[in-house]
Amino acid sequence: MRAKVCCGTACTATGAYKVIDTFKTEAGKRDVSLEIVKTGCQGLCQKGPVLKIEPADIFYQRTKPENVSWIVGYTILGGAPYRQGLYRDNFLSEPVPLMTEIPFYKKQLRIALRNNGRIDPCNINHYLAVGGYKALEKALLSMTPDDVLNEVDKANLRGRGGAGFPAGRKWKHSKGAPGKIKFVIANGDEGDPGAFMDRSIMEGDPHSLLEGMALCAYAIGAQYGFIYVRHEYPLAVKNLNLAIKQAEELGLLGENILGTDFKFTVDIREGAGAFVCGESTALVASIEGERGFPRVRPPRLSEPGGGPWGFPSNLNNIETYACVPVIVEKGSGYFLSIGTKNSPGTKVFALTGKVKNTGLVEVPMGITLREIIYEIGGGILGNKKFKAVQTGGPSGGCIPEKYLDLSVDFDSLISVGSMMGSGGMVVMDEETCMVDVAKFFLSFTQSESCGKCPPCRIGTSQMLDILKKITSGQGQEGDIERLEDLGKKIVAGALCGLGSSAPNPVLTTIKYFREEYEEHIKDKYCRANVCSGLGVYTIEHSECFLCGLCKQACVFGAVKELRNKFFIDQDYCTKCKACYTACPIDAVKVEKQKHYSVQR
Amino acid sequence: MDIKPDEIIGHIGEVLTEKQKKRGILIHAFQKIQHEYNFLPGDALKALSKKLDIPMSDVYSTATFYKQFYFTPRGKKIVRVCTGTACHVRGASKVLNKIKDEFNLEEGETTPDLSMTLETVGCIGCCGLAPVATVNEDIVGEIDMKKIEEIIEAVRQ
Ligand SMILES: Cc1cc2nc3c(=O)[nH]c(=O)nc-3n(C[C@H](O)[C@H](O)[C@H](O)COP(=O)(O)O)c2cc1C
Ligand code: SF4
Ligand code: SF4
Ligand code: FES
Numbered sequence: 001m002r003a004k005v006c007c008g009t010a011c012t013a014t015g016a017y018k019v020i021d022t023f024k025t026e027a028g029k030r031d032v033s034l035e036i037v038k039t040g041c042q043g044l045c046q047k048g049p050v051l052k053i054e055p056a057d058i059f060y061q062r063t064k065p066e067n068v069s070w071i072v073g074y075t076i077l078g079g080a081p082y083r084q085g086l087y088r089d090n091f092l093s094e095p096v097p098l099m100t101e102i103p104f105y106k107k108q109l110r111i112a113l114r115n116n117g118r119i120d121p122c123n124i125n126h127y128l129a130v131g132g133y134k135a136l137e138k139a140l141l142s143m144t145p146d147d148v149l150n151e152v153d154k155a156n157l158r159g160r161g162g163a164g165f166p167a168g169r170k171w172k173h174s175k176g177a178p179g180k181i182k183f184v185i186a187n188g189d190e191g192d193p194g195a196f197m198d199r200s201i202m203e204g205d206p207h208s209l210l211e212g213m214a215l216c217a218y219a220i221g222a223q224y225g226f227i228y229v230r231h232e233y234p235l236a237v238k239n240l241n242l243a244i245k246q247a248e249e250l251g252l253l254g255e256n257i258l259g260t261d262f263k264f265t266v267d268i269r270e271g272a273g274a275f276v277c278g279e280s281t282a283l284v285a286s287i288e289g290e291r292g293f294p295r296v297r298p299p300r301l302s303e304p305g306g307g308p309w310g311f312p313s314n315l316n317n318i319e320t321y322a323c324v325p326v327i328v329e330k331g332s333g334y335f336l337s338i339g340t341k342n343s344p345g346t347k348v349f350a351l352t353g354k355v356k357n358t359g360l361v362e363v364p365m366g367i368t369l370r371e372i373i374y375e376i377g378g379g380i381l382g383n384k385k386f387k388a389v390q391t392g393g394p395s396g397g398c399i400p401e402k403y404l405d406l407s408v409d410f411d412s413l414i415s416v417g418s419m420m421g422s423g424g425m426v427v428m429d430e431e432t433c434m435v436d437v438a439k440f441f442l443s444f445t446q447s448e449s450c451g452k453c454p455p456c457r458i459g460t461s462q463m464l465d466i467l468k469k470i471t472s473g474q475g476q477e478g479d480i481e482r483l484e485d486l487g488k489k490i491v492a493g494a495l496c497g498l499g500s501s502a503p504n505p506v507l508t509t510i511k512y513f514r515e516e517y518e519e520h521i522k523d524k525y526c527r528a529n530v531c532s533g534l535g536v537y538t539i540e541h542s543e544c545f546l547c548g549l550c551k552q553a554c555v556f557g558a559v560k561e562l563r564n565k566f567f568i569d570q571d572y573c574t575k576c577k578a579c580y581t582a583c584p585i586d587a588v589k590v591e592k593q594k595h596y597s598v599q600r
Numbered sequence: 601m602d603i604k605p606d607e608i609i610g611h612i613g614e615v616l617t618e619k620q621k622k623r624g625i626l627i628h629a630f631q632k633i634q635h636e637y638n639f640l641p642g643d644a645l646k647a648l649s650k651k652l653d654i655p656m657s658d659v660y661s662t663a664t665f666y667k668q669f670y671f672t673p674r675g676k677k678i679v680r681v682c683t684g685t686a687c688h689v690r691g692a693s694k695v696l697n698k699i700k701d702e703f704n705l706e707e708g709e710t711t712p713d714l715s716m717t718l719e720t721v722g723c724i725g726c727c728g729l730a731p732v733a734t735v736n737e738d739i740v741g742e743i744d745m746k747k748i749e750e751i752i753e754a755v756r757q
Contacts, residue, residue, distance in 0.1 A: 009724070009725055009739065010729050013740070014729070014741065045728025045729060048728075048729075181615055191722065192723075193685045194685035194686045194727050196725035200725075224612050265610075265611035265612075267611055269627075270628070270631060272666035272668040273666050273667035288623060288624060289625065289627055290623070290662065291665040309616060309620055352689075352727040352728065353685075354690070358730070360728075393685070428689060432689055437689075450665075
């Protein structure tokens with residue numbers, strides 16, 4: 001009997017280790033032999049801690065230590081599901097015992113995350129048991145470097161880190177570069193807020209990354225590898241270090257790999273908290289120990305003079321490398337049979353925001369946004385109305401409802417003004433203010449700008465100033481046009497990808513939600529009631545049950561009490577929103593400013 | 601402080617010059633110092649500059665570029681409120697404001713008695729449980745008013 005307990009970050013936070021401890025004592029008490037496997041993230045973060053019991057293959061969610069003795073009794077001793085611990089859509093629907101039958105997992109197809117949640121990342125034997133390092137063996141013993149490269153090229157594996165540049169083409173560049181010494185670099189900076197797929201691969205399945213990098217090194221003739229990991233991911237660093245050590249011991253990394261004369265070593269470099277260091281040239285500068293300033297290209301990384309210390313290098317994203325062993329082992333045909341013509345394979349998304357089931361989902365490309373949000377994600381939280389979905393993080397854009405049936409792949413996302421990015425997918429409902437969201441992303445990029453080039457340094461802070469004005473009720477006629485104009489100039493003038501994509505969230509929200517900008521500026525009103533400083537605050541007397549919390553909350557003394565009524569004195573009200581937040585039954589209303597016109 | 605460039609730089613050291621090696625471990629050295637002192641004390645940086653033969657101005661300009669490094673002592677408890685996208689959409693600013701009010705701190709500030717430092721972070725990769733904060737190494741997810749009280753309580757101890 002085996003219990004596979006998710007020990008990803010989210011499940012750990014909700015108490016996975018307590019559950020494990022209880023399993024141990026419970027198993028001891030009843031004298032059952034139970035193997036506990038601590039796996040990486042299993043995906044359904046919202047419902048953690050999650051675990052699977054094998055071989056019965058029963059999936060449990062929100063497992064509390066109290067439930068463990070039931071699970072041991074019913075499932076481990078009796079082979080039957082323990083109903084109360086199973087997944088169900090809501091409390092009226094039938095519980096679902098099998099993981100593969102749960103709506104969240106049903107439409108998923110796992111390539112990059114194939115082992116995540118199945119194996120213990122700290123034990124190389126687990127990886128070997130699920131067929132790990134088979135691809136490397138196949139490549140070294142029966143394929144030439146060119147064979148490997150051609151297979152990846154034919155599979156049209158597009159970079160999963162953002163822009164979707166074909167990995168095969170990139171590999172060819174680096175292979176063709178003169179020079180004996182070459183590097184393979186894995187980009188695990190994952191600075192994009194709201195994305196955590198690279199983390200879960202590094203933490204939950206580090207060997208598939210190492211195997212992918214080794215295959216790349218073999219194909220392009222590299223000897224040294226780097227994994228650049230952001231310092232906020234200490235567990236990733238720990239598991240990767242362990243994996244490297246184990247692989248070296250078995251002769252899968254280091255000198256004479258698998259008895260051939262292929263040599264490849266991997267070192268880890270920890271980032272130090274700068275978003276721009278995910279950009280390829282800035283990452284190189286950071287590896288060299290310099291400030292993470294982007295450099296002018298050419299030379300590209302794959303050319304002499306481009307990589308760290310000038311050695312030609314190949315840089316790919318973590319998820320990209322994790323797909324490589326599958327392509328080499330099963331052939332490009334398998335990979336091409338999944339996804340769309342121009343975007344084959346799968347993509348991992350971090351589905352978050354106002355959806356019911358948040359977490360990591362891996363889906364074939366070409367699936368629609370609606371399928372991801374409604375079928376996998378279970379729809380909008382609290383049955384609110386969908387407003388937009390943001391993809392691509394700070395470089396991406398907001399996609400409105402009319403494109404819900406859009407196929408999710410590199411090209412169609414770009415066609416609506418957004419992009420794949422690293423795979424963050426944030427769902428927004430009617431309570432999200434689009435101007436506020438634009439301001440949020442811009443303040444992120446503005447504070448992360450390295451400051452080397454003026455369009456990005458000065459331009460983004462100008463745009464941010466305008467957005468701040470608009471959201472605080474100081475917006476003026478012409479602000480929207482100023483934003484558009486500035487945005488276009490920054491896109492054209494910035495040195496690196498950070499600056500040239502920074503205006504995207506603003507430009508797409510203006511494109512699709514212009515009326516919300518206009519409301520903020522002309523009517524001084526925020527329909528989502530997010531921006532304080534806007535609207536007219538009143539108390540609806542028919543709803544108010546006289547608890548007085550709004551009066552307590554208002555530090556400006558604007559809430560006045562009459563004999564049996566509260567009302568807001570507009571002369572004192574600063575629109576700080578404190579009363580609105582305090583009222584337990586939403587009796588405080590925020591309304592549009594009324595425009596009275598004088599009849600002549 | 602014990603810093604050995606050859607060990608830290610790893611396998612790649614085989615093809616680098618002494619100078620490149622020393623420069624290449626600079627960020628790692630900062631991390632090591634900060635791990636020890638909780639911030640980067642001026643004296644330690646001076647010693648490092650000597651040891652690695654990198655001018656002090658260069659040492660400082662590199663250290664200040666990265667967000668991870670601090671130049672003043674920090675609190676015993678470090679509270680980081682995530683203000684990443686997922687957390688923002690699910691109300692991170694409320695959490696942040698409440699903690700700011702409670703301790704009378706702004707982001708990046710430390711209480712005078714060095715008991716706590718308040719910070720924000722871009723994302724801690726636990727977005728499924730947004731809004732999220734960390735107290736030292738512990739992650740607190742799905743924060744509501746009750747959990748804020750718990751955080752405050754944990755810091756006050
Ligand atoms: C500002 C900025 C930040 C980036 N951050 C990351 C990152 O965190 N992770 C990543 O894989 N790629 C990031 N990229 C993209 C990389 O520069 C590079 O294109 C990518 O790692 C290449 O890998 P791929 O071809 O496998 O996608 C970033 C780009 C820019 C402009
Ligand atoms: S675009 Fe921004 S981040 Fe990129 S080089 Fe210019 S200032 Fe730096
Ligand atoms: S919005 Fe602020 S100032 Fe106005 S009544 Fe409410 S609490 Fe008072
Ligand atoms: S956005 Fe807060 S944990 Fe990711």
